[in-house]
Amino acid sequence: MKLQAVSNRKLYIQIADQIRDQIHAGEVEPGRQLPSERDLALSLGVSRPTVREALIALEVAGLVEVRVGVGAFVRKRENASEALPEMNASPLEIMAVRRLLEPEAAALASQNLSAEGQARLAETLRRMRAENQQGQWSAESDRTLHMTLADACGNALLREMLDGLWNSRQGAVDTRFHQHLADIGEVRDHILADHEAIVAAVLSGNAEASRTAMARHLAFASEAMLETWE
Structure with a gap:
């Protein structure tokens, strides 16, 4: 997955936006595992906990399933919402x-x-x-x-x-x-x-x-x- 480093706005939402765009573009098929937190963090130049917040936002939106101890897996799009949950504080x-x-x-x-x-x-x-x-x-x-x-x-x-x-x-x-x-x-x-x-x-x-x-x-x-x- 090709992702860009981000700035401004809530960092975890910016990351989630980019991953969502990649999923919608079909670059990761339903049922497939996303790159690891470590790999995503290195690609983006951000911390792993921030990546984790992004993945959980995607999970809440129905785009991925987070399996603790395993990783994040893309879900079928009919179960997904277009809106990512954004908070005032992470x-x-x-x-x-x-x-x-x-x-x-x-x-x-x-x-x-x-x-x-x-x-x-x-x-x-x-x-x-x-x-x-x-x-x-x-x-x-x-x-x-x-x-x-x-x-x-x-x-x-x-x-x-x-x-x-x-x-x-x-x-x-x-x-x-x-x-x-x-x-x-x-x-x-x-x-x-x-x-x-x-x-x-x-x-x-x-x-x-x-x-x-x-x-x-x-x-x-x-x-x-x-x-x-x-």
């Missing part, structure tokens, strides 16, 4: 800002969490354990846990910023990105253990331990988003 951008803000929110929550908040965290963890035992992961449970801490941080502006970040995560590309991660059992287990550690630290009232537990969790999630899927 999944990687959202995660980068969360890593700046959420550790401090967790530290503040450890000093301000109400009895109602404690009960909500306990119930959310119970639900997460049950979901994980069934091989599932729930974006709703994930958001509930993190936003319970944001609600308890005692800073209205910080809470509003975190709410905006989590609203941004409801986009189709971000949702699919995280679902691919959650389909990996080891990742689900690690995320559950991280959430257990965060809640334990917050309930202990230890601000530094809460900050550290949240930072470790988000660092793991960020690294998982960057790791090779092929």
